[in-house]
Amino acid sequence: xxxxxxxxxxxxxxxxxxxxxxxxxxxxxxxxxxxxxxxxxxxxxxxxxxxxxxxxxxxxxxxxxxxxxxxxxxxxxxxxxxxxxxxxxxxxxxxxxxxxxxxxxxxxxxxxxxxxxxxxxxxxxxxxxxxxxxxxxxxxxxxxxxxxxxxxxxxxxxxxxxxxxxxxxxxxxxxxxxxxxxxxxxxxxxxxxxxxxxxxxxxxxxxxxxxxxxxxxxxxxxxxxxxxxxxxxxxxxxxxxxxxxxxxxx
Amino acid sequence: xxxxxxxxxxxxxxxxxxxxxxxxxxxxxxxxxxxxxxxxxxxxxxxxxxxxxxxxxxxxxxxxxxxxxxxxxxxxxxxxxxxxxxxxxxxxxxxxxxxxxxxxxxxxxxxxxxxxxxxxxxxxxxxxxxxxxxxxxxxxxxxxxxxxxxxxxxxxxxxxxxxxxxxxxxxxxxxxxxxxxxxxxxxxxxxxxxxxxxxxxxxxxxxxxxxxxxxxxxxxxxxxxxxxxxxxxxxxxxxxxxxxxxxxxxxxxxxxxxxxxxxxxxxxxxxxxxxxxxxxxxxxxxxxxxxxxxxxxxxxxxxxxxxxxxx
Numbered sequence: 001x002x003x004x005x006x007x008x009x010x011x012x013x014x015x016x017x018x019x020x021x022x023x024x025x026x027x028x029x030x031x032x033x034x035x036x037x038x039x040x041x042x043x044x045x046x047x048x049x050x051x052x053x054x055x056x057x058x059x060x061x062x063x064x065x066x067x068x069x070x071x072x073x074x075x076x077x078x079x080x081x082x083x084x085x086x087x088x089x090x091x092x093x094x095x096x097x098x099x100x101x102x103x104x105x106x107x108x109x110x111x112x113x114x115x116x117x118x119x120x121x122x123x124x125x126x127x128x129x130x131x132x133x134x135x136x137x138x139x140x141x142x143x144x145x146x147x148x149x150x151x152x153x154x155x156x157x158x159x160x161x162x163x164x165x166x167x168x169x170x171x172x173x174x175x176x177x178x179x180x181x182x183x184x185x186x187x188x189x190x191x192x193x194x195x196x197x198x199x200x201x202x203x204x205x206x207x208x209x210x211x212x213x214x215x216x217x218x219x220x221x222x223x224x225x226x227x228x229x230x231x232x233x234x235x236x237x238x239x240x241x242x243x244x245x246x247x248x249x250x
Numbered sequence: 251x252x253x254x255x256x257x258x259x260x261x262x263x264x265x266x267x268x269x270x271x272x273x274x275x276x277x278x279x280x281x282x283x284x285x286x287x288x289x290x291x292x293x294x295x296x297x298x299x300x301x302x303x304x305x306x307x308x309x310x311x312x313x314x315x316x317x318x319x320x321x322x323x324x325x326x327x328x329x330x331x332x333x334x335x336x337x338x339x340x341x342x343x344x345x346x347x348x349x350x351x352x353x354x355x356x357x358x359x360x361x362x363x364x365x366x367x368x369x370x371x372x373x374x375x376x377x378x379x380x381x382x383x384x385x386x387x388x389x390x391x392x393x394x395x396x397x398x399x400x401x402x403x404x405x406x407x408x409x410x411x412x413x414x415x416x417x418x419x420x421x422x423x424x425x426x427x428x429x430x431x432x433x434x435x436x437x438x439x440x441x442x443x444x445x446x447x448x449x450x451x452x453x454x455x456x457x458x459x460x461x462x463x464x465x466x467x468x469x470x471x472x473x474x475x476x477x478x479x480x481x482x483x484x485x486x487x488x489x490x491x492x493x494x495x496x497x498x499x500x501x502x503x504x505x506x507x508x509x510x511x512x513x514x515x516x517x518x519x520x521x522x523x524x525x526x527x528x529x530x531x532x533x534x535x536x537x538x539x540x541x542x543x544x545x546x547x548x549x550x551x552x553x554x555x556x557x558x559x560x561x
Contacts, residue, residue: 052539078545090537093471093500094558103554104544152544 009060036207081155104152116147264386305336327356387418401429420449432461445478459493474507485514488522497526
């Protein structure tokens with residue numbers, strides 16, 4: 001069954017085309033990875049799908065379980081079961097880890113916050129009362145983000161680079177957790193630029209310069225990525241063009 | 251007796267613990283307008299209140315070598331709609347001693363109330379002084395709160411103040427703290443205030459790090475909405491070897507509120523260092539969107555961020 005469908009999404013930000021006629025279909029109960037180099041538009045796609053207010057697509061539609069949700073706010077999308085684990089999660093002064101994880105819990109099950117922390121290898125006793133603030137390292141903050149998603153039990157989670165800032169020892173654990181999300185009934189849209197992370201998916205879409213280049217199994221796409229994307233200079237050219245534009249504006 | 255009970259009821263509403271007033275190990279002082287309606291002392295502490303025409307003069311001395319084990323509870327307030335209360339307090343924390351004070355200032359029905367506090371605090375050597383002041387105001391906004399404090403911290407000592415006004419309307423607040431810190435001593439002053447309607451908030455906190463290896467932190471967290479206005483002037487002066495300081499000011503505005511922050515950093519010794527950070531603006535969009543992506547409505551998300559900042 002199709003859970004999420006994006007149809008011909010186009011996003012233009014400050015005169016730059018970020019997404020170009022992008023279409024995507026995500027099946028319920030799967031891990032679907034989006035693999036692409038830096039500046040391919042992966043995070044922008046995540047923001048469009050979740051409904052961030054500065055990321056309204058100029059063209060295209062988004063469907064969730066067949067219903068057009070293109071005009072839905074982030075909060076409304078969360079209410080129907082969508083969420084995003086941010087690549088660089090926000091920090092909150094005065095908000096404890098316990099408060100933060102509890103915010104999204106639809107089911108206030110005793111012990112769920114603690115269980116979620118255990119899943120990401122954080123000791124609840126040490127973390128429950130800590131602030132979700134700048135005293136946490138980047139890796140700790142990312143793990144707490146994943147714990148919050150785990151406790152929320154959404155129908156669909158977009159994980160934006162969940163592996164970035166995570167040390168090698170914790171990476172296996174994060175990968176296991178993503179698989180566990182799937183087994184608890186959460187569909188995962190996994191955004192990454194690392195082939196070894198993308199390969200845990202049931203299906204992979206290869207993204208470049210704002211559109212989906214190719215789709216297939218993670219192995220097929222991994223091969224394509226290594227052979228064609230990594231040597232391809234397109235994204236470097238794009239990055240250079242962006243720098244020039246910034247200079248011109250100044 | 252009735253005023254005493256009512257004061258303690260409001261004190262409890264303000265987050266205080268009225269049980270402390272029944273505990274013989276805990277010193278306390280309760281002042282309603284210009285009347286001392288409750289007091290209790292413990293060993294090592296001299297506390298002499300004297301009623302005046304418009305308030306109370308207080309001399310508080312922590313004797314040399316005395317560490318006051320439990321926080322001393324103070325409760326100041328004006329219960330009627332109108333009134334004036336002027337508290338003049340002189341604190342002397344003698345060498346090798348320490349004390350923590352928890353003050354609650356309650357004006358639950360204020361329509362036209364003035365509360366002035368003039369404090370002169372001297373902390374000796376090898377000593378500490380911690381002072382938490384929590385305000386509880388009604389919703390009329392008819393309170394003028396004018397606390398002025400001069401502080402001197404001796405050698406190897408520590409001073410911490412926390413001023414919080416987040417329950418009820420601020421009304422008009424004009425806070426002015428000025429402090430001087432000697433060798434190897436530290437100063438930490440924090441204010442947390444939530445203003446709305448047409449509240450006016452003026453904060454001026456200054457720390458002079460004149461002693462070798464002294465340190466200071468001045469921290470402000472203010473949220474204003476509607477037509478409220480706030481102005482924060484935080485000043486740290488470092489004039490001694492290895493003096494270190496930091497000014498940290500965050501103001502969040504919503505609606506037509508106005509906020510101004512002036513961090514003043516003045517360093518006159520080549521081995522001293524003071525840093526500052528100040529941010530004024532609405533609540534971060536990313537914070538709001540993060541909480542909304544967990545299902546919170548925008549208003550609730552903003553409230554959660556602001557209340558966290560003021561916690």
